[in-house]
Amino acid sequence: MTPVVEAPAARVAGVVETVERARAYFATGATRGIDWRLAQLAAMAAMLGENRARFEEALRRDLHKGATEARFTELGSVLGEIAHTRRHLRRWLRPRRVSVPIGIAPARARLVAEPLGVVLVIAPWNYPLQLTLAPLIGAIGAGNTAVVKPSELAPHVSAVLAELLPRYLDPRAVYVIEGGVAETTELLRQRFDHIFYTGSGRVGRIVARAAAEHLTPVTLELGGKSPVWFDDDAHLAGAARRIAWAKFTNAGQTCIAPDYVLTTPDRVAALTAAIGAEVTRMWGEEPARSPDYGRIVNDHHHARLLGYLAEGEIAFGGQHDVATRYLAPTILHVGQAPDARSDEDGRAVLTEEIFGPILPIVVVDSAQAAVDHINAGEKPLAMYVFAGSAATHELFVAATSAGGVGQDVAFLQAGVPGLPFGGVGESGMGAYHGEYSVRTFSHLKPVLRKPYALDALGVTMPPFTPWKRRIADRFSRSA
Numbered sequence: 001m002t003p004v005v006e007a008p009a010a011r012v013a014g015v016v017e018t019v020e021r022a023r024a025y026f027a028t029g030a031t032r033g034i035d036w037r038l039a040q041l042a043a044m045a046a047m048l049g050e051n052r053a054r055f056e057e058a059l060r061r062d063l064h065k066g067a068t069e070a071r072f073t074e075l076g077s078v079l080g081e082i083a084h085t086r087r088h089l090r091r092w093l094r095p096r097r098v099s100v101p102i103g104i105a106p107a108r109a110r111l112v113a114e115p116l117g118v119v120l121v122i123a124p125w126n127y128p129l130q131l132t133l134a135p136l137i138g139a140i141g142a143g144n145t146a147v148v149k150p151s152e153l154a155p156h157v158s159a160v161l162a163e164l165l166p167r168y169l170d171p172r173a174v175y176v177i178e179g180g181v182a183e184t185t186e187l188l189r190q191r192f193d194h195i196f197y198t199g200s201g202r203v204g205r206i207v208a209r210a211a212a213e214h215l216t217p218v219t220l221e222l223g224g225k226s227p228v229w230f231d232d233d234a235h236l237a238g239a240a241r242r243i244a245w246a247k248f249t250n251a252g253q254t255c256i257a258p259d260y261v262l263t264t265p266d267r268v269a270a271l272t273a274a275i276g277a278e279v280t281r282m283w284g285e286e287p288a289r290s291p292d293y294g295r296i297v298n299d300h301h302h303a304r305l306l307g308y309l310a311e312g313e314i315a316f317g318g319q320h321d322v323a324t325r326y327l328a329p330t331i332l333h334v335g336q337a338p339d340a341r342s343d344e345d346g347r348a349v350l351t352e353e354i355f356g357p358i359l360p361i362v363v364v365d366s367a368q369a370a371v372d373h374i375n376a377g378e379k380p381l382a383m384y385v386f387a388g389s390a391a392t393h394e395l396f397v398a399a400t401s402a403g404g405v406g407q408d409v410a411f412l413q414a415g416v417p418g419l420p421f422g423g424v425g426e427s428g429m430g431a432y433h434g435e436y437s438v439r440t441f442s443h444l445k446p447v448l449r450k451p452y453a454l455d456a457l458g459v460t461m462p463p464f465t466p467w468k469r470r471i472a473d474r475f476s477r478s479a
């Protein structure tokens with residue numbers, strides 16, 4: 001059983017009161033107006049623009065995230081999402097006409113997007129700014145009020161958000177509750193109209209269970225072991241560069257980072273050398289000295305990652321420092337792929353999500369063997385295929401399942417606002433980004449209007465005379 005963690009009484013009262021206030025404000029209708037929504041999004045952009053240095057400093061303190069990386073993957077990414085949403089929101093919200101079948105005509109059918117109410121956003125620590133604000137953009141864009149719970153494991157970003165969000169955004173609509181398990185547990189006791197959770201599957205299950213009590217819909221943005229297939233005819237230097245970048249950015253603490261590489265025995269040495277060369281190009285001979293290389297978020301995760309190092313042969317990197325929670329970009333040779341259905345090979349590095357800068361290279365005999373290996377495991381959040389032939393790319397798209405796929409690229413699929421971002425199976429449920437966010441946080445309400453004139457509805461109403469029965473008979477036959 002999961003132990004129940006009690007929050008201090010004052011904080012508990014704070015949570016209850018916060019949700020009540022968010023609900024009362026939603027009931028006023030103030031958040032439904034599209035101008036209000038657009039103004040909130042503009043205010044969020046202003047918050048980021050005017051406080052860029054503060055956010056960058058907080059990210060550096062929490063994760064040793066370099067300012068330039070932070071601009072690309074956190075601030076810039078959120079600002080891009082805001083701009084995209086502001087540009088298209090009116091169109092997304094326009095009621096959509098839907099055609100009606102002849103038997104129901106004349107009538108007018110529409111889909112009207114209505115906000116759900118009060119939304120809870122629970123964020124993780126690895127992209128603590130982006131993964132708190134990106135869902136909030138959708139929640140506000142859809143016209144909801146929101147309670148946001150940033151990650152306690154990125155305390156500096158959490159504190160800046162708690163200070164600035166209510167200052168820039170309408171404080172009656174957007175609330176920040178800081179804290180960890182106790183506060184989140186208390187939040188989860190409350191009734192929300194949607195819960196948007198990003199993090200591990202373990203906590204995702206706790207969230208889903210709590211949501212079930214209130215029949216609250218959930219979006220679960222989880223993780224998993226995202227594989228890479230590196231084919232014999234793949235572009236070596238190009239693939240190595242993109243794999244190294246996607247894997248070791250943020251010291252590997254990215255939900256869609258490549259978790260491990262599958263390739264044939266002949267390619268292992270060349271790929272290892274090429275990825276190593278790209279690491280050196282990006283972060284230098286000693287990444288520990290690079291201002292652009294991250295650190296592991298806490299001692300627990302650092303120790304967990306060091307444990308993996310003993311489960312293979314370190315072919316590149318491996319240097320580490322407990323005091324600064326440094327772990328160099330590391331390539332681990334782990335040999336032949338174990339049979340995923342047997343647990344004879346008990347190596348954690350092959351079964352757990354790594355979520356750090358260790359890239360195992362796993363050997364298989366063929367692309368089909370890689371497909372079988374992937375299919376024997378849980379459905380990943382992302383899958384990456386580096387291959388020279390369209391047929392190989394197609395094989396992986398058609399024969400495996402994943403939240404998203406990158407072909408000859410990794411990481412970037414999450415940066416296309418027109419593509420939904422989310423998992424499938426063990427990697428999550430639901431999706432967001434751009435229009436998909438607005439859909440996630442809205443109810444698409446069907447509305448049907450029918451004039452009294454030209455009314456053929458009587459056919460479906462008793463008494464059922466013989467000719468009505470004949471029509472019903474025809475209606476119930478297949479075409």
Ligand code: NAD
Pocket residue numbers: 122123124125126127131149150151152179180181184185198199200201202203204206220221222223224254255256353355381423428
């Ligand atoms: P986590 O599940 O430990 O924590 C996430 C959030 O849950 C935090 O806000 C935390 O306070 C809260 N939480 C933790 N324990 C809780 C409990 N017992 N009850 C209630 N709430 C609790 O996740 P994490 O370590 O921050 O993130 C790592 C995982 O998240 C990885 O699996 C990664 O792949 C996944 N992830 C997914 C995405 C995505 O977009 N799909 C993005 C980032 C991370």
